Amino acid sequence: MTTHLHSDFDSLLRKLSSDDVFRARLLGDPVAALDSIGIALAPGQIPSQRCLAGKDAIAIDRMAFMSKLDSAAGAIPFFLGASA
Structure with missing residues (x-):
């Protein structure tokens, strides 16, 4: 699987x-x-069965996700949760 940047x-x-x-x-x-x-x-x-959240819910999650990634402190849990 490819590693994806936050962009x-x-x-x-x-x-x-x-x-x-x-x-x-x-x-x-x-x-x-x-x-x-x-x-x-x-x-x-x-997955064989798929569904999507509503556009408004995804927009809100996008803003929260990007704000955490843009903050160095917000990225620390992502690094700590990685397996070696």
């Missing part, structure tokens, strides 16, 4: 919170939809 996650969350065409494409063909924004996943990594 990849921001791009994904931005599209999920605003782009109805991308959301529909992600539900129908997740591998192709993610590939279109530079995120490569194998088909076996995709």
Whole structure:
């Protein structure tokens, strides 16, 4: 699996919170939809049943997530939770 920078996650969350065409494409063909924004996943990594949270909920989560990543102190739990 590819390591993704926080800009990849921001791009994904931005599209999920605003782009109805991308959301529909992600539900129908997740591998192709993610590939279109530079995120490569194998088909076996995709659950057979899929659903998405609402755009407003994703927008709120995006702001919270990005604010934590932009803060050095907010990133510490991510580093501490990694396995060796």
